[in-house]
Amino acid sequence: MTLENTIETVVADRPQALSQTSTHYCPGCLHGVAHRLIAEVLDELGIRERTLLVAPVGCSVFAFNYFECDAVVAPHGRAPAVATGLKRVSPDKIVFAYQGDGDLASIGTAEIIHAAVRGENITVIFINNAVYGMTGGQMAPTSLVGMKTTSSPFGRDVKTMGSPLKMSELIAQIDGATFVSRRSLHSPAEIRKAKKAIRRAFEVQINHQGFSLVELLSNCPTNWDMKPLESLRWIETRMVPVFPLGDLKNAVASHGIKGV
């Protein structure tokens, strides 16, 4: 074959919103997949140049290195408050927070709940990997019952440690939340659905329709002590039954235009 008739159409490319760099994430980690999906959506919606990222404290504290948009790092758990401040003074910008489950479901519960209560016109991408990745695999509020972590060495015991916190269900019942969806990254089919939900969430914001959140079931091969493929199966067989997938709320309705 000659060169001329091989290079015709590009079937896969790096989204413009994704930086030309390698990431620090562990092999097999799905943070990278989540990043790519968001970047593709920013490209498709043509909003990269007016998008502001609020990165959390957690493994994705470096997310600002991987997105070609303006970014700030919030204190642990406070991303929705920082995003609120940004959005209220820049209503023409697209503001999204990217948070882990320790960040969003533990230390930052008040901030996420009240951002939803106020119907802040922001988008939150919530990575649920059932552990605290960055600090070395401690128990998270989303850890499964019986799950062994570095801070629940005998397994999560409901009697003393409670059971998994379902944040998306909690947030879906808040009037101010417009779009809440839980998706998973464990298979190509689910990844496609996840991207659709992410796109929907950003569209809600673009249309000034209020608070949107997409929870993504994710993995942590390193701290789960599993091979990457094994970790994908674990999401499917263990996490999905506890955290059912689907749109938990889709109330694209008459939320007023937020901001100044």
Added chain:
Amino acid sequence: MAKQLLKGNEAIAEAAVRAGVDAYFGYPITPQTELLEYMSKRMPELGRAFVQAESELGAINMVYGAACAGKRAMTSSSSPGVSLMQEGLSYIAAAEVPIVLVDVMRGGPGLGNIAPSQSDYFQMVKSAGHGDFKPIVLAPASVQEAIDMIGLAFDLADKYRTVVTLLLDGTIGQMMEPAELPPMSVKRSGAPGWALTGASGRPKNGIIPFRMQADDLEAFNLQLQQKLALIAHTEVRYHEQSVEDAELIVVGFGTAGRIAQTAVKMARRQGIKAGLFRPITLWPFPERRLSQLADDARGFLVVEMNAGQMVEDVRLAVGGQAPVKFLGRMGGSLPMPDEILSAIVKLDQTTTPAHPVGAIEGPMTPLKHFVSIN
């Protein structure tokens, strides 16, 4: 503009509005709440941002976000609320974005009470959060000064991209005084180059309050310390009264300094050569001027509405050149002019040449209610 009878908290709020504040975020706490309430009406009227946050953690982080967008952002609170804001203040210092915080201090520790106090000197001046940073701390002694200082606070915050705090006690927040407001300033248009406005036609901006590599973080800290050194060199402010020939210097900030002014006048009438030194910037502390005054003064009396906080800085500045006595009231009680006068008289008697410095070690005769630390 003519003088009006204005309540401290509301005057500060309106002065901030006129200084061009774009966004206010706060949480109710006495004796600061009128500021929040005033803003809840005024900011929407002007199409500016106002949010009653879910907590002081929320409020300070909203301020952080709005400041990252290059807007003039502020919050206000009182002592326990400011304790909650410390993590945010530290991030903001590391991010080098300008913000203004008004702390209308109340009694502590714990829930303490809602009465006026100066119990946050340590919290604001020495330890506003983790890591090596210091906010600029301005201490007004009247409603008028508070009005004037809020404009200054925003200007200093912008100039140095730093946290500026107005530190006042509940008395000034709650009292009404005749004062004059500045005219409405023309709002700044556009945003500074570092602000998050979208990476359109330029490389992306990042506001990143961490540096993972030791070398990088040390280099950042050195640069931050240089900035603080420049502030310390340039921005010292204080008020003096009859210090030229003073043998005894009374030092107090805010309300305590204002009451001490009356006591100093009373002492003068008795023939005691007393003078008043009132720091206006608590950081940077006017240490050089105090050290100069110590060349000639026989003794210092520090008056505070706490158990003795600023007195430590006065002692450092005086450097053992003269005795430094302390008089403090707590829990919402104010030091009264006659009480301060008694302490001045005592200081006068114990520091006359007949009583050389060495002979007056040990506590002053304890006066009822006073904390007296030596």
